[in-house]
Each structure stands twice: as C-alpha cells, then as structure tokens.
Amino acid sequence: GESVGLHLPTLSVQEGDNSIINCAYSNSASDYFIWYKQESGKGPQFIIDIRSNMDKRQGQRVTVLLNKTVKHLSLQIAATQPGDSAVYFCAENSGGSNYKLTFGKGTLLTVNP
Amino acid sequence: GAGVSQTPSNKVTEKGKYVELRCDPISGHTALYWYRQSLGQGPEFLIYFQGTGAADDSGLPNDRFFAVRPEGSVSTLKIQRTERGDSAMYLCASSSKSGSGNEQFFGPGTRLTVL
Numbered sequence: 533g534e535s536v537g538l539h540l541p542t543l544s545v546q547e548g549d550n551s552i553i554n555c556a557y558s559n560s561a562s563d564y565f566i567w568y569k570q571e572s573g574k575g576p577q578f579i580i581d582i583r584s585n586m587d588k589r590q591g592q593r594v595t596v597l598l599n600k601t602v603k604h605l606s607l608q609i610a611a612t613q614p615g616d617s618a619v620y621f622c623a624e625n626s627g628g629s630n631y632k633l634t635f636g637k638g639t640l641l642t643v644n645p
Numbered sequence: 646g647a648g649v650s651q652t653p654s655n656k657v658t659e660k661g662k663y664v665e666l667r668c669d670p671i672s673g674h675t676a677l678y679w680y681r682q683s684l685g686q687g688p689e690f691l692i693y694f695q696g697t698g699a700a701d702d703s704g705l706p707n708d709r710f711f712a713v714r715p716e717g718s719v720s721t722l723k724i725q726r727t728e729r730g731d732s733a734m735y736l737c738a739s740s741s742k743s744g745s746g747n748e749q750f751f752g753p754g755t756r757l758t759v760l
Binding site for chain 2: 540564566568573574575576578581583621623626630631632633634635637638
C-alpha cells in the first residue's frame with residue numbers, strides 16, 4: 533500500500549553555514565508572528581517573535597525578517613550547529629487574534645557535521 | 646521551573662474507546678490551549694481556556710471532543726468513541742495571560758494511536 537511520509541520542505545546545510553528558512557503566511561490581518569523549533573518527540577519551542585510594525589528583529593544567532601507586502605516571513609540562523617537540526621514552524625496570530633495561532637507546514641532543517 | 650507537562654506521553658487505544666488526555670500548565674498561567682498535530686503538519690488549534698471557561702472551542706473537530714478545566718489549572722481533553730483518524734500528537738500550551746506577545750509554552754505532547 534501507499535506509505536505516508538513526511539512531505540515537509542527540507543533544508544540541508546553544513547555545520548557553520550548560515551541557514552534561511554522561509555514561510556508564507558495566510559492572513560493579512562495577522563499582526564504577530566512567531567518562529568518555533570520542534571525536535572523529534574518534543575513540543576514546539578519558542579525561538580523568536582516579531583510584530584507587524586517591525587520588519588526585522590534579531591536574537592542570539594537568529595534573525596526574523598517580515599515582508600508584509602508579500603506576506604512572507606524568514607528565519608535566519610547564523611553559524612548553524614548540529615543542535616539546530618529540527619523542524620521549524622512559523623506561526624501567526626490568526627487574523628489578529630489574541631490567542632489563536634495558525635501554524636505553517638514546517639521545514640525540516642538538517643545540519644551535517 | 647517546571648514547564649507544561651502532559652500525561653500520558655503515549656496512549657494506544659482501540660477504535661470506539663474513550664480516552665482522556667491530561668495537561669498540567671505552568672503554575673500561575675491563566676491561559677491554556679490545546680492543539681492537535683498530525684504527522685508532517687503544524688499544530689492546529691482546538692480550544693482555548695481563560696481561567697476555568699472555554700473562551701473558544703471552535704477548533705474542536707466534532708462533538709466527540711470535549712475539554713474541561715474545572716479549577717483553572719489542570720485541563721483534560723476527552724475524546725469519545727475514538728476513530729482511527731483521531732490518531733495524532735495532542736499538544737497543550739499555556740501562557741501567563743492571553744494577548745499577542747504572550748508566549749505560549751508547549752508541553753511534550755501525548756501521542757494518541759487509535760487501532
């Protein structure tokens with residue numbers, strides 16, 4: 533029978549390289565965006581967030597860029613490490629909701645030592 | 646400090662059975678959320694509690710699903726007459742209050758398998 537697998541976009545990088553993960557969000561009324569990291573068998577872990585009144589925000593080794601014109605979000609990870617290997621999800625506060633998050637499909641990042 | 650905990654970590658049941666999934670939020674967090682995550686997909690919103698009341702249960706797929714939070718802390722997600730399509734990871738999250746910018750902290754999830 534047909535096997536069901538993970539049909540996630542994937543990104544494979546070498547340790548030490550920079551990684552860029554992209555996300556297209558769906559609702560132009562959303563005004564708060566978050567990137568989550570999810571390791572196998574664990575719940576999503578908050579990485580960084582950004583509000584719609586900003587177009588860039590930096591954290592430790594991570595930068596989020598927001599382009600509201602084309603409803604695009606990206607996560608940049610500097611000097612990627614093996615421990616960064618995980619599935620990365622972008623999420624938006626659904627249409628400006630105060631509590632409901634809508635998650636994107638996710639990107640599987642694999643870091644090769 | 647302790648994060649969000651969920652029990653059991655894995656639950657295998659037979660089609661038609663009833664299951665309960667438990668979530669212990671971070672102490673003092675008034676907002677609690679349940680999400681469901683299918684393999685290869687992002688989490689999908691099920692229900693949101695502010696205190697003891699379900700402020701939004703619009704994500705519950707049908708009336709076989711129900712959740713309670715009687716004392717404003719621990720929450721239980723209940724699924725009646727389970728179906729194979731209910732198999733998924735069920736995630737609970739909590740935040741100190743609702744509102745954009747209030748980080749939702751996720752638990753490790755309960756993996757439900759319906760045979």
